[in-house]
Amino acid sequence: MTPDIPASRDLVLIGGGHTHALMLRMWGMRPLPGARLTLINPNPVAEYSGMLPGFIAGIYRREELSIDLVRLCRHAGARLILDRATHIDRDGQRIELAGRGPVAYDLASVDIGVSTAVSAISGADAHVLPVKPTDRFVQRWTEFLQDGGGRIVVIGAGLAGVEIALAARRHLPNAPVHVVEADTTPLRELSSRARTLVRARMASAGVTLTCGAAVVAVTKNTVELADGRVLQADLVIGAGGGNVAPWLGQAGLEMMGDRVAVEATLQTSDPAIYAVGDCAVIRDAVRPQAGVFAVRQTPVLLHNLKRSLTGRTDLRRFRPQRDWLRLIAAGGDAVADKWGFGAQGGWVWRWKDRIDRRFMARLHDLPDMKQPEVPRVLAEGARDAMGDKPLCGGCGAKMGRGALRHVLARQPVTPRADILTGPGDDAAVIAVNGQKQVLTTDHLRAFLLDPALMARIAALHALGDIRAMGARPQSSLIQVTLPRMSERLQERTLNEIMAAASDVLARAGAPIIGGHSSVGAELTIGFSLTGLVENPIAQNARPGDILVLTKPVGTGVIMAAEMQKRAPGPAVSAAWRVMAQDQAGAARILAGGQGVAARAMTDLTGFGLAGHLAGMAEASGATLRVDLAALPVLPGAEDLSAAGLRSSIYAANRAAVLGLVTVPDTARGRLVFDPQTSGGLLAAVPAEAAAGIMQAVRDAGEDIWEIGRVEQGPVRVCFD
Numbered sequence: 001m002t003p004d005i006p007a008s009r010d011l012v013l014i015g016g017g018h019t020h021a022l023m024l025r026m027w028g029m030r031p032l033p034g035a036r037l038t039l040i041n042p043n044p045v046a047e048y049s050g051m052l053p054g055f056i057a058g059i060y061r062r063e064e065l066s067i068d069l070v071r072l073c074r075h076a077g078a079r080l081i082l083d084r085a086t087h088i089d090r091d092g093q094r095i096e097l098a099g100r101g102p103v104a105y106d107l108a109s110v111d112i113g114v115s116t117a118v119s120a121i122s123g124a125d126a127h128v129l130p131v132k133p134t135d136r137f138v139q140r141w142t143e144f145l146q147d148g149g150g151r152i153v154v155i156g157a158g159l160a161g162v163e164i165a166l167a168a169r170r171h172l173p174n175a176p177v178h179v180v181e182a183d184t185t186p187l188r189e190l191s192s193r194a195r196t197l198v199r200a201r202m203a204s205a206g207v208t209l210t211c212g213a214a215v216v217a218v219t220k221n222t223v224e225l226a227d228g229r230v231l232q233a234d235l236v237i238g239a240g241g242g243n244v245a246p247w248l249g250q251a252g253l254e255m256m257g258d259r260v261a262v263e264a265t266l267q268t269s270d271p272a273i274y275a276v277g278d279c280a281v282i283r284d285a286v287r288p289q290a291g292v293f294a295v296r297q298t299p300v301l302l303h304n305l306k307r308s309l310t311g312r313t314d315l316r317r318f319r320p321q322r323d324w325l326r327l328i329a330a331g332g333d334a335v336a337d338k339w340g341f342g343a344q345g346g347w348v349w350r351w352k353d354r355i356d357r358r359f360m361a362r363l364h365d366l367p368d369m370k371q372p373e374v375p376r377v378l379a380e381g382a383r384d385a386m387g388d389k390p391l392c393g394g395c396g397a398k399m400g401r402g403a404l405r406h407v408l409a410r411q412p413v414t415p416r417a418d419i420l421t422g423p424g425d426d427a428a429v430i431a432v433n434g435q436k437q438v439l440t441t442d443h444l445r446a447f448l449l450d451p452a453l454m455a456r457i458a459a460l461h462a463l464g465d466i467r468a469m470g471a472r473p474q475s476s477l478i479q480v481t482l483p484r485m486s487e488r489l490q491e492r493t494l495n496e497i498m499a500a501a502s503d504v505l506a507r508a509g510a511p512i513i514g515g516h517s518s519v520g521a522e523l524t525i526g527f528s529l530t531g532l533v534e535n536p537i538a539q540n541a542r543p544g545d546i547l548v549l550t551k552p553v554g555t556g557v558i559m560a561a562e563m564q565k566r567a568p569g570p571a572v573s574a575a576w577r578v579m580a581q582d583q584a585g586a587a588r589i590l591a592g593g594q595g596v597a598a599r600a601m602t603d604l605t606g607f608g609l610a611g612h613l614a615g616m617a618e619a620s621g622a623t624l625r626v627d628l629a630a631l632p633v634l635p636g637a638e639d640l641s642a643a644g645l646r647s648s649i650y651a652a653n654r655a656a657v658l659g660l661v662t663v664p665d666t667a668r669g670r671l672v673f674d675p676q677t678s679g680g681l682l683a684a685v686p687a688e689a690a691a692g693i694m695q696a697v698r699d700a701g702e703d704i705w706e707i708g709r710v711e712q713g714p715v716r717v718c719f720d
Contacts, residue, residue, distance in 0.1 A: 004521075005033035006485035007308050009106045012018055012095060014085045016041035017111035018048070018294040021363055021417045024069075028076035030491035035309050036489065037078035037530045038103060040085055040095065041504050044569030047134040050291050051327035051356050056167035065138075067363050070569035074562060075366045079449030084087040085112070086249040091269055100452060101499040104492045107308055108636075109274040109301065110260065114242025114289065120156075122217040128238040131160055135265075139396070149175050149232025155215050157181030159189060159328060161239030162198060166331035169205045177207045178231055180223065182214035189288060190326065194342030197212045201330045201344065202440050222614040242289060244279045252532055264317035267300055271308075276301055279456045285320050292324050295359070300555065327352040327359060366565060371697045379480050395452040419573075427465040429536050436533050440465035443479060443526020447559050448576070451493050454527050463676040464603030466510075466589035468681060471531030473510035481524040490519075497525060505529075508584060511633065537591070541620040541684035547708040548694060550586045551578055551680025553559040553609055553671055554637025556647035561640045575620025578634060579678040585700030586681055596689040604679025607653055609670040612682055614657045614718045623713035627720060628668055632705045637674075642667035649675050663719035672719060684710055 013020045015599045016039060017395040027037060051065040071264050073080040081103065087096040094102040144150070154165045159177050169177045179186075179202070186209065187195045202209055210225075217224040223231040244258050254261040254269035259281040266274045276297045288292065297314050298668060300318040307315055321629030324583050326337040327348065334349040335342060421435065422431040428439035442462040446454050459476075481499060482490055494517065502512055510529055558575040561567035590598045601613050609631075617624045653673040663669040690706065697704040 001303035004484060006484040007489050008034045009208075010036050010038065010104055010489065010492065011305060012038045012040065012103060012105040012108045013311060014040050014095060014110045015112035015277075015279075016043070016067065016115050017277040017279075018046075018067075018291060019301060020109065020111040020536050021046060021067050021069070021072060022295065024072040024076040024078060025366065026298065026302050027074075027078070027364060031077055032306050032309055035306075037076060038081060038105075039073055039078050040081045040083060040086045040097065041069055041233060042082065043135050044068070044080070044082060045135070047135055047138055048360060049132075050359070052131075052138075053163040053167040053331075054353070054356070055138065056164055057170040057329070057434065060143070062138060065568075067177065067360075068569040070562065070567070070572045071565045072363065072368060073233075073449075074565050077449075080339075080452075081450055082576070085247065087254075088273065088655075089249050090252060093272070098136065101496060104587065105272075105497070107272055107274070107305060108267075109250065109305065110279060111275070111277045111294075112245055112248070112279050113392065114543075115246055116238045116531065117241050117243045121215050122489050124238065125612040127218045127220055128236045130157065130238040131164065132242055144235050145171070147358065150230055151175060152177045152237065152570035153231050153233040154237045155185070155223070155240055156178045156241075157186030157209060158239065158241075158328070159187065161237075162187060162202065163284045163329045164237060165207045166202065166205055166240055167329060169207050169572070170331035171205075175183065175425050178233075179207060179209050180213055180215055180225065180231070181209070181211045184212040186211055189327075190337050191340045191342055193340065194328070194337035196343045197335045197342050198328060205331055212455060231242070233438070237617055241584055242278060244533070248279065251304050251424070256283065256286070264319065265304055265315040266318055267304075267315075274301060274305065282318065282320065290326075296320070306549040308684065315614065316594055321463045327355070335418065356492040366506070369603040371577060386523075388613035389500060396625065410434060417661070427471075427531075428470050429469065436490045438466055438469050438471040438475070438531040439528070439534070440475075440531075441526065441528040443524055446523035446525070447563070447677070451523060452496040453576060453580060454523065455497040455506055457523040457574050457576075458499045460526060460580065461603075461605070462529055463504075463508055463510070464605070464678070464681070465714050466529050466601045467532040467591070468537070468601050469531070469533055470535065470537040470591035470597060470601065471533035473505070473508040474530045474532050476505045476510045476512050476530075477528040478512050478515035479524075479526040479528070480515070481520040481522070482517065482692070483522050484519055501525075501527070504582065519637075531604070535597075537601045539602075539616065539619040541616060541622055541624070541710045542686075543710050543712040544687050545577065545599055545684040545710040546687050546690040546706055547613075547624060548590075548637045548683050548685060548690070548704050549604075549609075549680050549707050550583050550682075550697065550702065551581070551604070551676075552632035552634045552637075552703075553604070553674055554634035554678055554681070555579055555677050555679065556608070556675040557637050557640045557645050557671065558634060559677070560647045561645040564645075566643075566645065567640060568636055569635065571640070575637075576636050581702075583681060583702055586697045586702045586704060589693055589700065590681060590683050594693055596693065597685035597687060598685050600644065601681060601683040603681055604676040605661050606649060606675040607656070607676075608673045608675050610661045610663065610681070610717060610719075611653055614660045616662070616682070616684065616716050617715045620713060621712065623711040623715070624708060624717045625674075625711055625720060626717065628672075630705065630707050631668070631671075632703070632707075633668065633671060636665050637671060641670050641674075647675050657717070660715065661717045669719060 024544045045066040048065045083097040083099045096102045099535040116132045154161045171455045260275040261283045262280045277294045304315045328335040333351045335344045336348045387629045418431040427438045444458045450677040555575050562572045694704050
């Protein structure tokens with residue numbers, strides 16, 4: 001058995017460009033022990049620009065050109081931070097982010113691509129859709145088609161502009177498409193033969209080309225040229241040259257024009273920072289921006305980063321070719337250009353299509369890495385205890401409701417006047433000097449590799465018990481178990497955890513006043529909190545009350561699927577976002593902020609919606625009826641449930657409420673047993689106050705849904 005190697009060095013990848021995406025795949029197949037890998041990117045997916053013309057033409061679906069960075073990071077054992085870098089503090093070796101605290105690095109690599117330059121044109125920022133960033137373009141193009149399309153003007157007659165114009169014409173054959181270029185000679189990067197072929201293809205497709213005419217202004221429906229002509233447009237696309245993000249130049253790195261200068265080793269003027277892809281240019285081998293270099297840079301970058309992380313100086317050199325094959329999508333066929341020769345036809349398109357699909361297959365079809373073998377001979381019952389799926393984190397790692405209730409039922413209860421609750425409640429309520437204080441403790445086994453996001457989710461999750469009692473948070477203690485790592489990385493990790501947790505808890509009114517830390521097998525974060533309350537919510541729903549919920553369900557199945565690399569990146573991103581959402585406004589309003597408090601309230605955790613509803617039904621002596629169709633569900637959760645994905649506590653949750661809960665055996669129905677981490681508040685509110693309470697929550701900028709009602713009858717929960 002290979003021993004666990006403590007992490008000692010931080011490698012941070014900034015940007016999910018093609019080079020970094022390929023590197024993540026290769027790293028996952030042979031990681032460097034002792035190196036902690038991080039990817040920072042604003043979105044959970046990145047679009048492959050080589051297939052963008054085919055997408056515009058209607059040949060490819062969006063998911064076919066999407067690189068799922070969540071799956072790649074799980075494959076590589078890398079943490080993914082969904083945020084945007086804003087600065088590199090080279091002295092402090094920290095990367096500053098737009099939405100959270102900084103991330104420290106020992107080595108960093110930048111692959112952020114470029115943004116299309118349009119801001120020099122009057123009105124462009126408001127009315128021109130840049131080709132890059134590609135994700136924004138893809139979304140806006142999709143919306144344009146849904147609105148029925150219309151007249152298109154493309155600014156820039158380079159390869160990108162011409163490919164987009166021809167693709168748009170293929171998808172919208174009746175829409176006028178006009179390409180405008182300030183230069184008198186379009187497509188300068190092509191040979192004369194290939195240029196002739198492409199221009200002929202534009203003419204035959206009905207694409208109008210205007211050269212030697214600069215665009216000076218753009219409005220919502222017009223494009224004004226320097227010679228006074230005005231073109232009508234429903235969509236204006238910017239396809240000119242690309243600009244690197246300004247913060248990169250402000251980091252003090254040597255630049256060549258607006259690109260980062262790198263040596264042949266791919267190192268910038270700061271040897272601890274590498275740069276690849278379109279945002280970089282090799283000082284002694286200047287080449288245009290082209291995707292072919294990103295692919296060929298990957299093995300060199302990976303080799304050099306691993307060498308640098310191990311203290312080696314024998315680095316490889318990247319030598320870009322002077323000429324390379326260009327395959328220009330031409331709206332259904334393609335043009336090939338190399339060594340001054342040009343060719344056109346459907347066979348060229350099929351050639352390009354095979355190359356692009358083969359590239360994407362490397363990023364979509366990730367190999368299953370060999371797992372440690374389970375011994376053939378085990379003690380009786382050990383295999384059943386292991387189950388058939390990996391142990392989940394968060395509330396998916398909780399004990400089942402049934403086992404916990406059996407244990408609590410056997411605990412001796414010693415009546416005391418100052419202890420106002422018994423074992424099994426969400427939180428304890430005690431009397432202190434004439435006041436009622438709420439006490440709770442909670443901790444989570446990490447289910448993601450980002451300690452800051454994990455800390456935020458764990459803090460909000462712990463606050464749920466205080467808020468479910470209708471109490472005001474007062475103070476908190478933190479408990480952290482870090483996996484083995486170097487002392488320097490311990491400090492970095494604890495800094496991230498404390499910054500994220502302190503932000504959440506200080507805003508809630510429960511500052512961290514102490515805690516405990518230890519080193520163990522894996523990351524675990526927990527909190528003990530106190531709160532103050534005048535009248536704890538009595539958990540006594542009455543017939544006629546309305547059942548409301550403040551967050552959608554589905555986090556358990558999505559996190560379980562993510563561990564198996566089967567959850568789509570956007571679904572995982574949405575789940576992270578919901579778990580990290582504070583619901584202070586909803587808690588305040590449901591506790592009586594509008595003059596009427598909920599009659600019963602709990603926060604959804606590991607026992608799932610069915611388990612918490614069953615507890616509410618038992619405490620209230622009533623029937624709870626839920627409209628399954630009205631239940632809010634996270635994007636992707638129902639599909640994953642239909643595919644048979646389950647959290648490791650799912651079976652225990654279902655067994656614990658057998659006989660109490662009736663629900664259709666459907667993909668959506670099975671989600672009621674799904675464990676929730678940092679779940680929503682589930683409350684029963686008086687019917688006459690429900691509309692006002694729900695509107696107040698929405699006015700506070702938070703979500704709330706009506707999902708059912710309380711009825712007279714036996715203790716049971718019915719999902720219809």
